[in-house]
Each structure stands twice: as structure tokens, then as C-alpha cells.
Amino acid sequence: MKVFDSAEEWQQIRAALPHSLSLGLVPTMGYLHEGHLSLVRAARRNNDRVAVSIYVNPTQFGPHEDLAQYPRDLDRDLALLEQENTDWVLFPSDADIYPPGFSTYVEPPEPSRLWCGQSRPGHFRGVCTVISILFNLVRPSRAYFGRKDAQQAAVIRRMTQDLRFPVEIVVCPTVREPDGLALSARNVYLSPGERRHALVLSQTLAAGVERFQAGERNARAILEQCVPLIEKTPGVRLDYLGIVDQNTFTPVETVQAGHYFIGAIYVGKTRLIDNRVFEG
Numbered sequence: 001m002k003v004f005d006s007a008e009e010w011q012q013i014r015a016a017l018p019h020s021l022s023l024g025l026v027p028t029m030g031y032l033h034e035g036h037l038s039l040v041r042a043a044r045r046n047n048d049r050v051a052v053s054i055y056v057n058p059t060q061f062g063p064h065e066d067l068a069q070y071p072r073d074l075d076r077d078l079a080l081l082e083q084e085n086t087d088w089v090l091f092p093s094d095a096d097i098y099p100p101g102f103s104t105y106v107e108p109p110e111p112s113r114l115w116c117g118q119s120r121p122g123h124f125r126g127v128c129t130v131i132s133i134l135f136n137l138v139r140p141s142r143a144y145f146g147r148k149d150a151q152q153a154a155v156i157r158r159m160t161q162d163l164r165f166p167v168e169i170v171v172c173p174t175v176r177e178p179d180g181l182a183l184s185a186r187n188v189y190l191s192p193g194e195r196r197h198a199l200v201l202s203q204t205l206a207a208g209v210e211r212f213q214a215g216e217r218n219a220r221a222i223l224e225q226c227v228p229l230i231e232k233t234p235g236v237r238l239d240y241l242g243i244v245d246q247n248t249f250t251p252v253e254t255v256q257a258g259h260y261f262i263g264a265i266y267v268g269k270t271r272l273i274d275n276r277v278f279e280g
Helices: 007-016 034-046 074-083 123-138 147-162 185-189 192-213 219-231
Strands: 002-004 023-028 049-054 088-090 142-146 168-172 236-244 260-267 270-277
Touching (some): 002 007, 007 088, 007 123, 023 034, 034 049, 034 142, 049 074, 049 123, 088 123, 123 147, 142 147, 147 168, 147 260, 185 192, 185 270, 192 236, 192 260, 192 270, 219 236
Parallel strands (some): 002 088, 023 049, 023 142, 049 088, 142 168
Antiparallel strands (some): 236 260
């Protein structure tokens, strides 16, 4: 496994690779968990080579968010990636991604408008910008994202189509703890009590899916049942709960198979997101 902390050195290696070689990219912000590693394995199965980027992107954090506190452990991350037979790890500096004088940003597409786009102004602008830069640096055949960040995946897919990036976007299933909590680097912030209360999000989304499977198709009826489950949980504040089209992330009135049930909560100071798919 080769680690690159210089974009220039990486680009020299990339330019020498044969065009016929398929390359899978797993973009991460580090502090890797089993969810990230499942993406690496998916990339390994379907590509000749696998590259993982580790970069905590400052432009997708708001002024009062957790950029400085975001968990980091490069040595641990590299050891995990070595075990997964990763070929290349890109660990760029801020100057590599945003060199002096940088002033070009990518305006996010329509699926970014609501939900996390409203709760975190500027977040998807930063995501689209850094992913565009990584696509240009790495030039992957495929890029792998987790469905826990379903709105992000929809935004990136739309951006990739609109800007004609020759990259296939692959979205892989959410990886969960045995009790249902979706894996997230931010779970490390939770105290034991908060960790128990955080389960209400996955449980609420599962309850909504159960209503659908029992025959309910009215989105408002499902939401009216599910919102109180979160609101009555101690130490938990609801950010949003919605039922949306999986591509546009606009709200729907009549639920169909394939629609997403999405939610975000604050447990103490920690913001967590999750989603479930309505399946027929």
C-alpha cells in the first residue's frame, strides 16, 4: 500500500497508469469504521485497483460545527486499509485541495435544496467542490458512497451527471450496529446514555417502514405516527423527518416502494442522520 500526501506525486503516478485499468475511489474523512471498510471491499471486488482518500474537508463544515473536534486517527486508518489490501491512500493537505488563491466552488444541484441542505447551509457546496477536485485528481472509474448519507449520494450522482464526470457512482448499504444504530464517526461523541437514546432514530424509521408494509401509503399519516416517537425521547431534538423521492429528495404525498424515509436528530450536541428504504 502506497500513501500519498502530495497531490503532485499522486498525479505523476496516475498519469502513468494504463487507460484500461479500472480504479475504484472511496472518499472518506478518516476515522474509519466498518461502513467505510465495506465500501473498500466493494471497490476491491469490482476494480483492478482501489484508492482511498482521507481528507477532513473544511468547506463542508459550518462556522459553529465540529471541524476542530472531528475525530482523527491516521495510523489506525492506515492499518485498517492495509488489512483490506488497499492499493493507494491519498492524504492531501489543505494546500493540495485548496491552494492559495482558490476561489472556485461547485454550486450543488437540486437534490441538495431541502433537509441537510437547509439545516447545514453551505454543506453541499463544500461536498460538491471537494468531490469534484478528488474526481479530477484521482480520475476513478467508480466512486463508492454509503447509503447512510443518502442525500449526499443523490447530490453527488446528479452533479456527476450534470458535469459529465466519467465516473460511475456506486451506493452501498448502510452498515449498522447489532442494535440498529447506523455506523458514524460521530457516534464516538455519544455518552452511554446518549448512545441508548440515539437508537430512537433507527427505530422510528423502521416503524415507518412497518406501517408501509402493513398497507399505509399516506406519507402524512406515517409521519404523524413517527414524529412523536422522537419528540418524547429524553435528550433528543428532532431536526427533520421526511419521506422523499430517492432521486430528487423532494417530499412525496403517496409512498411507493423505493422512496426513502429520512431523518436527522440531535442527541445532546451530536447530530446524527439515517434513512430506510420503503420496500414492497
